[in-house]
Amino acid sequence: MNFYNEMIDADNGVRAHYRAYEEWLKATPPDRIARKRAEADLAFHRVGITFAVYGEEAGKERLIPFDIIPRIIPSQEWKSMQAGLRQRVKTLNLFLHDIYHDQEILKAGKIPAEQILNNAQYRPVMKGVDVPGGVYAHIAGVDIVRAGAGEFYVLEDNLRVPSGVSYMLEDRKMMMRLFPELFARHKVAPVQHYPDMLLEKLRAVAPNGVNDPTVVVLTPGAYNSAYFEHTFLAQQMGVELVEGRDLFVKNETVFMRTTQGPQRVDVIYRRIDDDYMDPEVFRAESTLGVPGILRAYQAGNVTLANAIGTGVADDKSIYPYVPEMIRFYLGEEPILNNVPTHMCRKPEELKYVLAHLSELVVKEVHGAGGYGMLVGPAATREQIEHFRKLLIAKPDGYIAQPTLALSNCPTFVDEGIAPRHLDLRPFVLSSGKCVTMVPGGLTRVALTAGSLVVNSSQGGGTKDTWILED
Amino acid sequence: MLSRTADHLFWMSRYIERAENLARLLDVTWQMSLVPQPLEVANQNWKAIIALNSLEAAFEKKYATVNAENVLRFMVSDTDNFASIHSCLRMARENAHAVRGTVTAEMWETLNSTWLDAREKTFEQLYNAGIADYFEWVKMRSSLSRGTTLGTLLQDDSYHFIRLGTLLERADNTARILDVKYHVLRPHGEEEGATDFYQWGALLRSVSAFEVYRKAYRDVITPERVAELLILRSDMPRSLHFCMNGVIKTLDLLANALSHETQRQAGMLHALLHYARVEDILEHGLHEWLTDFMDRIYLLGNGISRDFLMPMVEESA
Numbered sequence: 001m002n003f004y005n006e007m008i009d010a011d012n013g014v015r016a017h018y019r020a021y022e023e024w025l026k027a028t029p030p031d032r033i034a035r036k037r038a039e040a041d042l043a044f045h046r047v048g049i050t051f052a053v054y055g056e057e058a059g060k061e062r063l064i065p066f067d068i069i070p071r072i073i074p075s076q077e078w079k080s081m082q083a084g085l086r087q088r089v090k091t092l093n094l095f096l097h098d099i100y101h102d103q104e105i106l107k108a109g110k111i112p113a114e115q116i117l118n119n120a121q122y123r124p125v126m127k128g129v130d131v132p133g134g135v136y137a138h139i140a141g142v143d144i145v146r147a148g149a150g151e152f153y154v155l156e157d158n159l160r161v162p163s164g165v166s167y168m169l170e171d172r173k174m175m176m177r178l179f180p181e182l183f184a185r186h187k188v189a190p191v192q193h194y195p196d197m198l199l200e201k202l203r204a205v206a207p208n209g210v211n212d213p214t215v216v217v218l219t220p221g222a223y224n225s226a227y228f229e230h231t232f233l234a235q236q237m238g239v240e241l242v243e244g245r246d247l248f249v250k251n252e253t254v255f256m257r258t259t260q261g262p263q264r265v266d267v268i269y270r271r272i273d274d275d276y277m278d279p280e281v282f283r284a285e286s287t288l289g290v291p292g293i294l295r296a297y298q299a300g301n302v303t304l305a306n307a308i309g310t311g312v313a314d315d316k317s318i319y320p321y322v323p324e325m326i327r328f329y330l331g332e333e334p335i336l337n338n339v340p341t342h343m344c345r346k347p348e349e350l351k352y353v354l355a356h357l358s359e360l361v362v363k364e365v366h367g368a369g370g371y372g373m374l375v376g377p378a379a380t381r382e383q384i385e386h387f388r389k390l391l392i393a394k395p396d397g398y399i400a401q402p403t404l405a406l407s408n409c410p411t412f413v414d415e416g417i418a419p420r421h422l423d424l425r426p427f428v429l430s431s432g433k434c435v436t437m438v439p440g441g442l443t444r445v446a447l448t449a450g451s452l453v454v455n456s457s458q459g460g461g462t463k464d465t466w467i468l469e470d
Numbered sequence: 471m472l473s474r475t476a477d478h479l480f481w482m483s484r485y486i487e488r489a490e491n492l493a494r495l496l497d498v499t500w501q502m503s504l505v506p507q508p509l510e511v512a513n514q515n516w517k518a519i520i521a522l523n524s525l526e527a528a529f530e531k532k533y534a535t536v537n538a539e540n541v542l543r544f545m546v547s548d549t550d551n552f553a554s555i556h557s558c559l560r561m562a563r564e565n566a567h568a569v570r571g572t573v574t575a576e577m578w579e580t581l582n583s584t585w586l587d588a589r590e591k592t593f594e595q596l597y598n599a600g601i602a603d604y605f606e607w608v609k610m611r612s613s614l615s616r617g618t619t620l621g622t623l624l625q626d627d628s629y630h631f632i633r634l635g636t637l638l639e640r641a642d643n644t645a646r647i648l649d650v651k652y653h654v655l656r657p658h659g660e661e662e663g664a665t666d667f668y669q670w671g672a673l674l675r676s677v678s679a680f681e682v683y684r685k686a687y688r689d690v691i692t693p694e695r696v697a698e699l700l701i702l703r704s705d706m707p708r709s710l711h712f713c714m715n716g717v718i719k720t721l722d723l724l725a726n727a728l729s730h731e732t733q734r735q736a737g738m739l740h741a742l743l744h745y746a747r748v749e750d751i752l753e754h755g756l757h758e759w760l761t762d763f764m765d766r767i768y769l770l771g772n773g774i775s776r777d778f779l780m781p782m783v784e785e786s787a
Binding site: 045046221222231232234235240241242243245246256257258259260261 | 471472473474475476564567568569570571572579582583586627631724726727778779780781
């Protein structure tokens, strides 16, 4: 397979936007680099920037490995990516509004109705509910990869509770602390204003008639894998970090328990999945959520960000329709590519997929986080046969895509510097008609040689992401 | 502030203070055990520590005999013992973890690295390196976390709840240390022996009161004055009176619609210390008096919890 190297071009020359960095790297003594890498590890540990890994020893926390070689993107590439992200997220919000209201796109026959209405992520309780500004996905984490010829693809749209933005911010802070001289040599677009931008967006979608809204971050608690990020964002925005048990609903209004009595809550940036939000409506056994919160939400007395029911738009079975949605709602051609996707629910496509399992990536339609997927070229015969059985048993539970030649970037590993595959997750914020983002996003890198899975739960690391200003 | 946040801050500071005082108690017992004495007497002192925390059953389940090494192992690093220093440091860190967005970065880093360091050491390593060094370390880490709190945290409600936890826990712990040591030192009010000077000295040192005693009394150490210093002296930072001064002032700052009764009880307890005479306390019986005091502290903690930390407020909304 042909891989695009972010730093080195096909003739073994250094790409223009990496030249200054490469010169610095060559001129910097290896022992200084080694010392700085150790310093970064120590600092991350001491500050406790960790994440919990499910399935390991309870309460165990791990560092996400941080790589000091940045992922650099020239500004003209970013500009086009940004336009594509705006177009895509705007469309997905219009789509969500549509399917919970008039369902024009279904009437027009662009998507088979049963694909939406029978989807487990479609929430009938949201039908006819008007959310402030018509925004459903206030925060979207769109995963983008670059393939062999240097072209970008959207791998998935994360519209439920995308995480990782704290690592984007901490990685930048760490790079500036370790190598201030690099920032004097490069015009790196700043990202540190993300929490301010987020707070502004959250305040902008407050319920009608609330002028000075109380915003909170709702976390499942200290044992959640992204708990560090929840505390980080609450602290950076200067708002309370609450758990479900801190909130209660009275007269279809949400209150938090404070040491001075109940206080009304207007906007909830929730980091809990739909299923756990309200035991009265969704999973009855959930102790993470708030009984009655959906009633308050339907009554328009509280705003949830993201809205309930966004999962139907980032479901892998709906993903193949996004380019058509863009044409339908905006009358524009998609700027960012979709990965060609085989829908296994269609018998002829299933047949193709079963015949080409060793070349394809197979994903569960409702899966996330790199769990429950098959990377054909890297899989053992047993794994392939296991997935063959799964596919035959439940074809509509899976999609398959060609194995993309994910671009790679030089990265520090045990053996020295070696290319490793990576992706990019920009965080796109929406309120009303306005869609914005800080330049860049979180770059995730697969640290195992040859691996195409970048998820932190699967041993991935991160890099600082630089958008170079002209 | 959020009730749950206040709850975590309150318990975070209680666990740090508890770890410190436990280190102090074990340290003084260790020092006292170095003075020549029959083995039986020495073991009696160790037994008293287990009894003080009502941990007899848990201890007997794991250890055949009461001796210095077993009690130290149980109270220092036993992960099954929820009252061990190890457990206290873990709980302090876990409570801080739950509110790490509220405490300052320095506070969190202090508690987190204390826990990370404590976790690294086995009991054998601590014991062989000299357990007294470990007690010093625990006291220093506690001072450090108090210092970072004072030096970095905004003095809003979070600060007040931390202060409240520290003072309430310290009042309870000083009373406990005094109770168990006074008892052992003067079981039947008999005349003092030659070694008693060292024993009382060790007790005073355990609450950093040796120099204070010298300054305050400029005289030989007598049990009555030790009791007076640790109970009634209002400017001695580990005395019961000092702690209650802080508790009522802090409660005034935090007062809400539910807290009237708790404030009244705190005021009564404070008045008791403010106007008491040591002669009366000793005549009443120090052990009985301290037991009563600890009960009241316990009730006060419950009241604070009910009014501020986990109020049932649905009805009043």
